[in-house]
Amino acid sequence: MFNEKVLSLVKQIPRGRVTTYREIARALGTKAYQAVGNALRSNPDAPFVPCHRVVKNDGCVGGYKGVKDSRVKAELLEKEGVIVTDGIIDMDKYLFSFHYPVS
């Protein structure tokens, strides 16, 4: 299940860093970045899956548990050391990339 794969990658995100659905999808070797967001949407309650560290490719918070209003995500990131501004994260500073397979 993609869900499980996504969770595994998200779990690998180091604290104080953020990732994008796109990176996760690529790391999985798939282009279903949309499914990543969809999968996290139904698995944010997993204590092993800090989906709050996953943002859009633009650095905008894609939302939390399907709740776009959940500022807790931005606040949570700030607590980890990530500077979040109006829901926008400094990807240039916190964007964490997985090790892509040599394609």
Added chain:
DNA sequence: CGCTTGACACCGT
């Protein structure tokens, strides 16, 4: 150049 909107494709259920 900057910003916005529309359309598309993918997965899960």
Added chain:
DNA sequence: AACGGTGCCAAGC
């Protein structure tokens, strides 16, 4: 099999 939901990309102005 279809629908829904999400994010990315492109084009247009």
